[in-house]
Amino acid sequence: MTQPQVVQVRSPKGMAFVLMLGAFIGLFSETALNMALTNIMADFSINASAAQWLTTGYLLTLGILVPVSALILRWFTTRQLVIASFTFSIIGSIIAALAPSFAILLIGRIIQALGTGILLPLLMNVILLIFPIYKRGIVMGLMGLVITTAPAVGPTIAGLIVDSLGWAYIFWLSVILFIALGVFGVKQIDNVATITKPKIDVLSIVLSTIGFGGLIFSLSTIAEKSISAPEVWVTLVVGIIAIMLFVVRQFTMKIPMLNLAVFKQPMFTLGTLQLFIGMLLILSTAILLPLYVKGALLYSAALAGVILLPGSSINAILAPFIGKNFEKIGAKTLLTIGFALAFIGSILFIFSLKADAALWQVIGSHIVFFAGISFIIMPAQTNGLNQLPRQLYSDGSAVMNTLQQIAGAAGTAVAITLMVQGQKIFMSENPQSLPTEMIAAGTNHVFYYIAGIALVGFISTFFVKRVHVE
Structure with a gap:
């Protein structure tokens, strides 16, 4: 007997809101510390490569845990997983906030990541189960808003917190939000997963x-x-x-454990590739620009966050429109626009990222780049997942989320590596240059590669087809 495509719950919107808010807080934590890295480096006397592990260690944990999520979703109820996710996030945040050493801080981040690693695939799986396909465009649009906005606004909010209170309060904010969400939100969660205990x-x-x-x-x-x-x-x-x-x-x-038959669906495979490229673009830029604005332009963390806010906010403006019109416009057109804008934004960054850059150039380039990101994440995910039958939802969610974490780790690591490489090249040619010029040159160097990645994404849109599902 064929299972119905939609599972009935008391409040689909309420349940989705709680899970999305939890994911937002978790993903906010993923990049929020980027704005505080220089402060943490000074407090614990570590270099940039070591400090980077606060981001990549988080992603490493997600990359290990998420592939197992398809199995976890068949062993535990939805409510049990939500409670476990919030608990890990709260404990990890408290440990990180009180950390007396860098090692303890990193342990706190890893425990935090366990919470996010449980919640992300759960969120995607639940949305596919509780909403009919004709509503998925809007709901996945909102989820795309969460996935892209949280890492983007993380540095902005963190900058204000770091300058006024100190970096530890980034974690205290997460503790307060997760406790409030647990107290008031868990009651909205219904059990929707089919427990088979394989x-x-x-x-x-x-x-x-x-x-x-x-x-x-x-x-x-x-x-x-x-x-x-x-x-x-x-x-x-x-x-x-x-x-x-x-x-x-x-x-x-x-x-x-993970049904890789999902890759037999061509639009799922292509959507996963495009999502991978999109996350690579987001997280490489998210770690580069705070370092550039603070290190080359010499703005404070708070002002750096405000400078990056317009570009980060553009996604909040565009995501609802894209979600609402997904079925009408189609994934192909949206993705083509998205990767074209990301490529143009990268080129603008190449021309604007100098030690004496005009502020309007940096802000304008950032807005164009992140406008493109808005047109990539949700259409790639939705068009890909829409091709899967219900029994493969959890596997498809696990695959996409796993590759997102690998993209995040690759984007962060490769961006820092290329930035250091660019700085060395610049210093060998200009040994008398200032540190601000070196940082600007290193950042500029990376965007040649980011532009190339965006171009690959643009070419991939030629092969996108609209998925028709009964």
């Missing part, structure tokens, strides 16, 4: 952990070491081999 394949979990963990670790370490360093190439090779073995095992198991 057999736990330990080998699949081990291969998944080694594979995705090794891949993200190696990408993150590139920022500190060269590609020839054993820490980089050994973990990269081991990670790739483990992922290949994981894939082979999933296709040979009767009931796989």
Whole structure:
């Protein structure tokens, strides 16, 4: 007997709101510390490569946990997972806020990431279950707003907090918000998952952990070491081999931990690639621009946050429109506009990011770039997931979320690596230059690569087709 496509709950909108707000707080935490990295580096006497682990360590945890989420969703009820997610987030935030050393701060961040790693795939899976397909455009538009706005406004809000209260209060804010959401929001959650408690394949979990963990670790370490360093190439090779073995095992198991049959759907595969590129663009830019505005233009954290706010806010303006008109306009047109704007924004950054840049140029380039991002995330996700049958929703959500975390780690690590490379090239040619000029040159160097990635995304839109689902 065919299962109905929609699961009935008391309040679909209320349930979606609670999960989206929880995801927003978790994703806000993902990039909020970018604005406080220089302060943390000074407080704990660490360099930029070590401080970067506060972001990449968070992403590493998500990259390890999320592939297992398809299994977790079949073992525990929706309400149990929401409570566990909020609990991990609160405990991790408290540990980080009280951290007496960098090691304890990093442990707090990892526990925080466990909470977000449970919630993100759960959110996507629940939306696919409780809303009919003709409403998904609007709802996925709002989810796209959460996924892109939270990392984008994180540095803005964090900048104000760092300058007025100190970086520890970024975590205290998360504690307060999660406690309030837990007290008032959990009552809105109904159990929607089908609990089948499939057999736990330990080998699949081990291969998944080694594979995705090794891949993200190696990408993150590139920022500190060269590609020839054993820490980089050994973990990269081991990670790739483990992922290949994981894939082979999933296709040979009767009931796989993660059903990779989702990749037999061409629009899902293409949508996942486009989402990967979109997240790569977001998170590489999210770590670069605060460093540039503070280090090259010499603005305070609070002012740097305000400077980046218009570009970050453009997504909040465009996301509802894109979601509402998704079915009418179609994913192909929206994605083409999105990647074109992201490419143009990258080119504008190349011309504007100097040590003496006019503020309007930086703000204008940021607005164009993030306007493009608004047209990418939601259409790529929705068009891809719409092609999947209900029994593959949790697997599709897990795959997309896993690759988002890998994109985040890659974007952050590669951006820092290329920035350092650009600084070295500039200093070799201009040994008498100022530190502000060096930082500006390093940032500018990275945007040549970001423009190339946006161009690849633009070319991919030629192959997008509208998904028709009964």
